[in-house]
Amino acid sequence: MSAENRYPYTLYKMDISYFSGKLEGYLRYKEIPYKAVECCDDLRAFHRVGYKTGFQKVPAIEMADGKWLFDTTPTIQWLENQHTGQSVLPSDPGLRFLALLIEDYGDEWLWRPAMWWRWVPKSSRALLGRRITKIYSKRLAIPLGFYFGRRQLSEWVWRDGVNKHNSNAVRDMLFRELELLEPLLEEQPFILGSHPSIADFGFFGSFFRHFGNDPVSAEVIRRQGPNTYEWLARLWNAKQSRMAEEVNWQWPEAEHWRPLLKRIAKDYLPYLHQNAVAFSQGKKRFDYVGHSHVFKQTVTTSYRVWCRQELQRNFSLLNKEDRMKVETLFEPVGGLSSLQESGIIDSRMSNQFELPVDPQKVRQKPGLITRYYGQPRN
Numbered sequence: 001m002s003a004e005n006r007y008p009y010t011l012y013k014m015d016i017s018y019f020s021g022k023l024e025g026y027l028r029y030k031e032i033p034y035k036a037v038e039c040c041d042d043l044r045a046f047h048r049v050g051y052k053t054g055f056q057k058v059p060a061i062e063m064a065d066g067k068w069l070f071d072t073t074p075t076i077q078w079l080e081n082q083h084t085g086q087s088v089l090p091s092d093p094g095l096r097f098l099a100l101l102i103e104d105y106g107d108e109w110l111w112r113p114a115m116w117w118r119w120v121p122k123s124s125r126a127l128l129g130r131r132i133t134k135i136y137s138k139r140l141a142i143p144l145g146f147y148f149g150r151r152q153l154s155e156w157v158w159r160d161g162v163n164k165h166n167s168n169a170v171r172d173m174l175f176r177e178l179e180l181l182e183p184l185l186e187e188q189p190f191i192l193g194s195h196p197s198i199a200d201f202g203f204f205g206s207f208f209r210h211f212g213n214d215p216v217s218a219e220v221i222r223r224q225g226p227n228t229y230e231w232l233a234r235l236w237n238a239k240q241s242r243m244a245e246e247v248n249w250q251w252p253e254a255e256h257w258r259p260l261l262k263r264i265a266k267d268y269l270p271y272l273h274q275n276a277v278a279f280s281q282g283k284k285r286f287d288y289v290g291h292s293h294v295f296k297q298t299v300t301t302s303y304r305v306w307c308r309q310e311l312q313r314n315f316s317l318l319n320k321e322d323r324m325k326v327e328t329l330f331e332p333v334g335g336l337s338s339l340q341e342s343g344i345i346d347s348r349m350s351n352q353f354e355l356p357v358d359p360q361k362v363r364q365k366p367g368l369i370t371r372y373y374g375q376p377r378n
């Protein structure tokens with residue numbers, strides 16, 4: 001039997017990457033067999049991802065038929081349709097929407113504090129910079145790592161709306177999440193109840209491969225978030241075949257959910273809205289003003305315009321009753337109006353995320369600068 005037949009999926013990933021952790025956690029839970037390629041040790045493999053999918057980002061999956069999956073959000077949805085068993089999408093439509101909303105919040109809003117904890121503390125920057133630059137040269141990992149760490153710090157923190165006035169507030173975004181996760185995970189094994197859902201995997205990116213891994217934040221979690229630390233191992237080792245058949249999902253209405261719902265209503269959804277407006281005006285940067293934070297001259301991302309469109313699309317699929325249930329949940333914390341403000345703003349990216357991707361039809365291949373300097377965010 002050839003390797004391709006034994007492994008219908010080849011996962012291109014990095015062991016320190018936010019989104020690789022999210023997808024690998026999902027594959028392990030669903031017991032979907034895959035062969036892993038560690039791109040941190042293999043520059044050619046990393047370039048192959050860019051060449052085949054058009055986006056030089058991990059994770060990505062090469063399938064036995066030569067087609068590719070990339071971007072964790074549509075990838076997991078595509079895999080959910082192929083691999084039955086315990087679904088990570090709750091069957092109740094309202095809860096399913098909430099799970100997808102929490103996934104998106106985890107993916108995108110927690111990226112900024114994850115960047116802060118990885119690149120601001122010097123010891124973390126030195127270690128992670130060195131780990132990543134091994135991809136270019138093992139011999140020069142120390143000087144290249146130093147340069148790379150500085151570059152990440154500038155690109156992802158100081159040049160993305162963080163400054164000396166709000167730096168501590170960005171650092172403390174981690175503590176705000178622990179205020180929810182600690183009481184929640186004391187009571188139940190997973191974020192929405194008895195089984196892992198897409199909301200768990202949304203939180204897993206930042207928590208498993210960044211907060212729970214990077215030297216400074218990992219110690220913070222061990223001390224201040226023991227239930228969260230335990231959940232990281234629980235989710236990494238969860239197997240659907242070992243779970244009870246009966247699923248017990250919890251509607252997120254307990255008191256400890258309130259601050260998170262409020263952050264979604266008053267910080268994250270207004271951020272997605274302001275980012276989309278800036279995109280429609282052709283601005284490369286904009287001043288974000290939300291309830292808890294101000295990020296001056298933060299980078300406009302087309303990808304997050306697409307995220308917002310997806311949330312709007314998923315919300316529009318709900319019937320009146322389910323919509324009401326979701327709206328009622330958010331009403332006391334500011335409502336969901338930011339999700340609809342200014343209507344649908346088109347990212348013009350939707351067709352790029354139609355999976356699976358046929359590499360022969362991918363037109364934009366990453367150029368030399370992208371290959372060696374990095375891909376604009378998505």
Ligand SMILES: N[C@@H](CCC(=O)N[C@@H](CS)C(=O)NCC(=O)O)C(=O)O
Nearest residue numbers: 017018019057058071072374375378
């Ligand atoms: N939205 C994408 C994001 C993927 C992503 O940002 N991957 C990062 C690692 S976590 C990456 O490959 N970065 C490489 C670079 O920026 O050059 C997903 O969900 O998969």
